[in-house]
Amino acid sequence: MSIKDKVPVTILTGFLGSGKTTLLNRILSEEHGKRIAVIENEYGEVGIDQGLVINADEEVFEMSNGCICCTVRGDLIRVLGNLMKRRDKFDYVLVETTGLADPGPVAQTFFMDEEISSEFTLDGIVTLVDAAHIDQQLGRSDESSEQVAFADVLVLNKTDLVSVDALDNLESRLRDMNRMTRIIRAENAKVPIETVLNLSAFDLDQILKRRPTFLEPEYPFEWTGVYDLDAGKYELMLEEGPDPEMSLVALVNQGESEEELKDGAESSVRLYAEKANTLEPGNTIPYGEHINLKLEDKGNKSFILNIEKPSKIGLFTQHTAEEFNMKVIKSEENNSKEMPFITERFWQAEHEHDDEVGSIAIERFGDVDPEKLNTWMGRLLSEKGVDIFRTKGFISYSGNPRRIVFQGVHMLFTAQPDKEWGNEPRRNQLVFIGRNLNEKEMQEGFDTCLI
């Protein structure tokens, strides 16, 4: 049976109160033409009976060999084993786990049990987090950080209860923990259905077609402010700060919605990749260029912003505005007025984080020696498999014209050849999400496999 004939399964995890039931009801009540069977571990109030809703107690079955990757969910095997006899009645399965569920055994069930894997395919793991409470939960329980670590999609729910600043910080914390995940902000679990169903998150071939990298970008800037400015001349004023210089990209017509900000960020990432032009104080800031503001002088420094017609200007700065007390000033003949930003956004910057759970990314150009890699990965997974929750990546094997894509859940691991490299530069990208992983050691380990 090919993957297309298998019934896709989405796993919905998240703490009690994160909004799983709301999301479930939303999915079931929406007109999407799918017949969805729901397996519920949390006896919530699913008020809709149009789906095939089955209640089952979570049963985690460890094997006598004590191997963590053989641990499966007996309740799912039982219920799915029955459902597969009725597969003409539905074409999608949603599994809602309890807030305390470990996603590992749930995911492993779809790889370890032949009967299940011959009929079903794990489509993706969606984790809901309550934006107002996740900060405390992450500190208190392993389960909640594991649910974040396993997620293909993280729905940051109840955003209406939290300030934008707090959301940005939270998103950056979650992104540190899981750099493969897609983060979606939502109020009252309102997310487009296609962002949680049919993700093909375990079909790496598909994912790489949609997105050429597993990694969500790490931004070279920490802050964006959007200013709504009339035509005229403005000053960008900075006080003394932590650095004698700061990179900046200014964009015209920068929207203020999250989506527009992300688009702007994407453009800025590309501009940041170019060499910066140094700009001394007093000069005019060009738009759509990577520039480096010289801030060595004592006291206030100011740069010029020229606005030809009313426009929203986005400033993508290497450091936050606060660090330099950066202001946009409208200078008129007798008074000068500070122009407040209409929105600001913080981006993930590279910094030390306190969470035990985190992501490690290894990106290297060149080819690897398959044997050396096997040995290294084998040892890594046997020693650290318990702490490595998920792995994704692609590899360039020397002598192989095709890219090798692979993924793993704990020690379970699959690798398969994907498209040909063609003219693309050969490179390797591995992402590990786990607990207490030693980045330096892992990078060095990988480097020994390079040719």
Add this chain to the structure above:
Amino acid sequence: MPDIEPFTPRGMFHEGWTAEVNDYAIACGWALKGKQFIVGDVAGGLFAFEGDTGKIIWKKENTHSGGLLAMAIHPDGKIFATSGQDGNVQICNCHEGKVIKTLDLGRGWVEHLKWSNDGFFLAIASSKKVYVFNEVGEEKWISEDHPSTVSAITWSNKNELATACYGRVTFFDILNNKTNQKLEWQGSLVSMELSPDGDIVACGSQDNSVHFWRRSTGMDAEMTGYPGKPSHLSFDDSGKLLATSGSERITVWSFIGNGPEGTMPGELCHHTEPISSLAFSNKGMLVASGSRDGSVVASFLKKDGNGDPVGAAFAGDLVGALSWRPDDCALAAVNAKGVVNVWEFKVRTNFFSKGFK
């Protein structure tokens, strides 16, 4: 004449009858001493056919809302029980399919039903509990909660019931409400069969092994190396051979002598896809196997567990269940498309083998 070998049994499936039910057929069995054949489908449809001709006698639909999970025909063949996702058990008569008694056990799925050999008791497993009722539907015993959902039940003697769940097999004296024995093993037991004398307990485990216990000696053994979880187990009527399968291959353990520990099992490789049903004949060493590919094979086994196929047929699709007629002269297979096939089964032997003629 040295080149003449003993005349080995030859058997064949002869054309019998076919019929259809509405949905994926998951359970079947012979009633009224082989005069009737009852089939249950996953949607809760029940169908009774004339055993000889396949003519429909009665049918019922939607007997269990959410679907049917199990069916068991009483040893005297006059009544049968069904259970489903609705948490109900129905006891019906075979003649008309009329419900004699409905038992409401709550909201859990009722997944396993077993009549005791003398027919006095019906054991029922639903979630973590096991219930025993008598044949008129009066409650006789209820277990405490098991540590996990009960995965198999079977009677070890007329008053003693064995249950399997994650980590253990338990034997209950249901008349005196006593636990007679607990056999523990850290693993998820997915199937259980007892030898007819109740001494040998065999369980298939999720970790692709079969675990045995001998109750009389307390010895146990683990048979590993299965390519898949051994969901299908069947003992022959003498308790000497145990057929097991978790893949397209059938492994047969022989308990003759000191076996099966330290012996090589018999292997039957007749199917191209994993086994989906396995059933020894009521008498004798004849085992029928059905596969996901729709093939059905009957194999005649030797004492060491090896054997030869004596007949094969194609059931059309994944074999949901197999059932030998009480006289072993017919074999029924029901499939995932709801097709029922009954073949006359004839074996010629130069000796009068136990069980078939």
